[in-house]
Amino acid sequence: MALIRTHTKTFTDGVVTLRPMTDDDLPLLYRWNADPEFLHFSEGDVDPYTPEEVDSLYQSLSRSADCFIILVEDTPIGECRMQTIRSPFSPLLQSSTDCRRINITIGEPTFWGKEYGSHAIGLLCRFAFENTSCTHLFAEDIFDYNGRARKAFEKNGFKVYSTVPALSDEIPGTVTLFKGGVNKIF
Numbered sequence: 001m002a003l004i005r006t007h008t009k010t011f012t013d014g015v016v017t018l019r020p021m022t023d024d025d026l027p028l029l030y031r032w033n034a035d036p037e038f039l040h041f042s043e044g045d046v047d048p049y050t051p052e053e054v055d056s057l058y059q060s061l062s063r064s065a066d067c068f069i070i071l072v073e074d075t076p077i078g079e080c081r082m083q084t085i086r087s088p089f090s091p092l093l094q095s096s097t098d099c100r101r102i103n104i105t106i107g108e109p110t111f112w113g114k115e116y117g118s119h120a121i122g123l124l125c126r127f128a129f130e131n132t133s134c135t136h137l138f139a140e141d142i143f144d145y146n147g148r149a150r151k152a153f154e155k156n157g158f159k160v161y162s163t164v165p166a167l168s169d170e171i172p173g174t175v176t177l178f179k180g181g182v183n184k185i186f
């Protein structure tokens with residue numbers, strides 16, 4: 001049986017393509033998740049993941065998220081996912097919102113800063129708001145030192161939902177961003 005739950009959605013805007021992640025992508029996921037520079041931005045300063053940990057991680061993630069590989073031409077450069085989350089809004093709004101979360105990581109550092117991340121986020125936003133009942137999309141817990149990630153979401157219309165200040169030099173602050181149809185949510 002396949003480790004990664006797959007799906008059939010593929011999107012493209014002519015610059016990047018998002019295609020379903022499958023078990024065939026595991027060798028790439030092993031390499032990306034063993035790179036300390038990549039992990040510094042995506043997970044913080046954690047130990048590189050072993051292949052067994054990556055297997056277990058994506059097996060679990062793909063149960064609740066649609067997982068995609070980001071392609072530029074035919075080259076896989078990273079991965080992104082979208083999943084439904086519990087609404088963080090007050091009881092009044094909770095029942096009228098359909099909240100989802102985006103995660104994105106470009107695993108090949110030579111492809112950072114070339115707008116591919118912004119394109120991939122844009123494709124997920126279009127899919128969520130035009131083809132599903134999603135009302136709000138979140139990008140949760142972006143590290144305060146990851147200005148590039150924050151900007152890539154802000155370029156797609158995301159705004160600040162909440163911030164958590166840094167606790168020390170070792171424990172950075174984070175920001176959670178959202179994009180949604182209800183303007184005044186607080």
Ligand SMILES: CC(C)(COP(=O)(O)OP(=O)(O)OC[C@H]1O[C@@H](n2cnc3c(N)ncnc32)[C@H](O)[C@@H]1OP(=O)(O)O)[C@@H](O)C(=O)NCCC(=O)NCCS
Binds near residue numbers: 117
């Ligand atoms: C975050 C990530 C997906 C962004 O994708 P990307 O293709 O590199 O980003 P883009 O080129 O689309 O956009 C980045 C924007 O941030 C800007 N930027 C770069 N470094 C920045 C910084 N330190 N502070 C503020 N803005 C910054 C760029 O100038 C660009 O904006 P512009 O197009 O208006 O000039 C990608 O860099 C990545 O995966 N990085 C490693 C893992 C990671 O950080 N994952 C996200 C975890 S929340």
